[in-house]
Amino acid sequence: MSTLSNTSTARKLAVGTLALGTATLGYAVGVERRRFTLRTAEVPVLAPGSKPFTILHVSDLHMLPGHRAKQRWVASLDRLEPDLVVNTGDNLSHRTAVPSVLRALGPLLDRPGVFVFGSNDYYAPKPKNPARYLMPKGKKKRIHGTKLPWRDLRAAFVEHGWTDLTHSRHTIDVAGQAVFAAGLDDPHLHRDRYREIAGPADAGAVVRLGVTHSPEPRVLDPFATDGYDLVLAGHTHGGQLRLPGYGALVTNCELDRTRARGASRWGAHMWLHVSAGLGTSPYAPARFACPPEASLLTLVPRGSGALESRKATPRKPAKTVG
Numbered sequence: 001m002s003t004l005s006n007t008s009t010a011r012k013l014a015v016g017t018l019a020l021g022t023a024t025l026g027y028a029v030g031v032e033r034r035r036f037t038l039r040t041a042e043v044p045v046l047a048p049g050s051k052p053f054t055i056l057h058v059s060d061l062h063m064l065p066g067h068r069a070k071q072r073w074v075a076s077l078d079r080l081e082p083d084l085v086v087n088t089g090d091n092l093s094h095r096t097a098v099p100s101v102l103r104a105l106g107p108l109l110d111r112p113g114v115f116v117f118g119s120n121d122y123y124a125p126k127p128k129n130p131a132r133y134l135m136p137k138g139k140k141k142r143i144h145g146t147k148l149p150w151r152d153l154r155a156a157f158v159e160h161g162w163t164d165l166t167h168s169r170h171t172i173d174v175a176g177q178a179v180f181a182a183g184l185d186d187p188h189l190h191r192d193r194y195r196e197i198a199g200p201a202d203a204g205a206v207v208r209l210g211v212t213h214s215p216e217p218r219v220l221d222p223f224a225t226d227g228y229d230l231v232l233a234g235h236t237h238g239g240q241l242r243l244p245g246y247g248a249l250v251t252n253c254e255l256d257r258t259r260a261r262g263a264s265r266w267g268a269h270m271w272l273h274v275s276a277g278l279g280t281s282p283y284a285p286a287r288f289a290c291p292p293e294a295s296l297l298t299l300v301p302r303g304s305g306a307l308e309s310r311k312a313t314p315r316k317p318a319k320t321v322g
Contacts, residue, residue, distance in 0.1 A: 033280060035291040036073045038080075041263050043271055045229035046301045050206040053175040056082035057295040059213075059234025060090040060277025061104065062120060063097045070278060070292075071104040078107035080296055083175040085111055085162075088234040088275060089118030089186065089213035092148045093125055093282055102156055112174055113162035116183040118213035118235060121150040125281040165211050167196040180205035182228075188214035188235060188253060194222050201227040207299060215255045215274055224270040230299070231272050236260045238276025242289040261290070263297075273297060 046052065056077060063070070085108050091101045102109070124145035154164060163170050165183025172179050180202035185191035192212070201208035207230065210223040215233035223231050238261035239248020248260035258264070261276040278292040 032289075032291055033285055033287040034069060036070065036278065037291045037293045038077070039262070039293050039295045040298070041273075041295065042298045042300050042304075043230060043263055043273065044300050044302050044304050045207050045271055046299050047206045048301050048303065050177060050301050051175065052298055052300045053083040053177065054080070055232075055297045055299060056080060056085045056108070057088070057232055057273060057275050057297060058085065058105070058108075058278070059088040059275035059294075060118070060120075060237060060279050061101060062090055062093040062125070062277075062279030062281060063100045063104065064094050064282060065096055065100050067100060067104075067279075071100055074104040074278065074294070075106055075108075077294055078111075082108075082111060082296065084172075084179070085113035086209070086211060086232050087113065087115040087157075087162075088211060088232055089116050090120040090234060090277070090279075091117075091153060092121050092150070093279070095124065095146065095148055098149055098152050098156070101153060109157070109160035109162065112172060113157070113160075114165050114170075114172070114181055114183070114209075114211060115157055115162055116165050116185065116211050116213055117150055117154070118186045119189050120148070120281075121153065122148060122186075122189065124148055125283060127283045167193055169197050169201075171202060171205060177206045178202075178204065179207055179209060181209040181211060183211035184213075184219055186213045187216040187219050192216075192219055194219055198222065199226060203227065214253050215259070215272060217254050220266055220270075220272060224267045228270055231266070231270065232275070233272070234275045234277050236274055236276070237280065237287075238274075238290040238293070240280060240284070240287055240290055244289055248290075261293075 126145040158164060163172060165181055166185050169182040172181060182197045208228045210228040210231035212219055212233050214235040220231060235253060236251045239250060242248050248257045251257055251260045259274060261274050263271055263273045266272045275295055276290055276293045278294060
């Protein structure tokens with residue numbers, strides 16, 4: 001009798017576990033990945049006495065032509081009237097998606113903007129074994145899909161007045177103030193060449209912004225050394241799958257899990273903001289405890305803002321800089 005009872009209990013547990021797993025997967029695929037969310041934060045990085053201004057940080061659209069709801073939601077962000085738009089790459093997931101990206105960003109392209117590209121601007125995604133993200137560095141074989149029309153996307157961005165920060169340094173006017181910005185090509189693809197932008201950032205600007213797709217520590221360290229106040233990045237998808245009370249399982253880069261999304265200190269002076277992004281690979285269309293997001297950051301003078309009290313994290317300089 002006891003054996004039959006144990007067998008029945010085991011079956012009930014197995015059925016319950018399967019049902020819970022199925023429900024969770026259904027929610028992650030069918031609900032949460034479409035639950036577009038706006039995150040807001042104050043970041044204390046401006047020179048004392050400067051006028052606060054807003055940055056809309058958009059990343060990892062991973063756009064397909066059929067993503068109509070995403071296109072409408074992103075276009076609606078223009079109502080926020082950001083002073084600057086920062087796009088940190090991975091806009092495309094299909095060779096015919098450029099018009100869809102432009103439809104999404106349409107009204108925002110009339111505002112001041114800067115951008116860099118990520119791996120899924122250059123190459124289409126391909127099916128991958130999810131277990132590869134848990135493999136140690138050096139064990140992963142890089143897989144590229146077909147080439148994507150990133151040059152067409154770049155031409156459209158530039159035509160609308162956005163600044164391509166790829167391996168370049170610029171001073172731009174934002175809300176009547178001088179903002180110094182520099183960016184890198186995608187470190188995830190090892191296309192970054194920091195030496196092309198190396199050197200002290202402009203001390204006369206109200207803020208110094210670094211922009212990169214993948215937030216690799218080996219590029220964050222030199223940004224900090226050169227005096228940048230804030231680096232914006234994407235790529236991590238916030239972990240894409242997060243466990244309550246634990247956070248991101250992986251970051252798909254060398255950044256630690258605790259910084260997979262949101263703002264954190266990087267050293268004594270610099271802040272890092274990582275966007276969890278607005279999309280996923282079409283071959284892994286699920287998010288859990290990590291809804292797709294864009295971020296509205298209000299930059300305020302140093303010494304003010306809700307984030308100021310966060311503890312700085314000391315960093316050792318990178319041994320090599322690409």
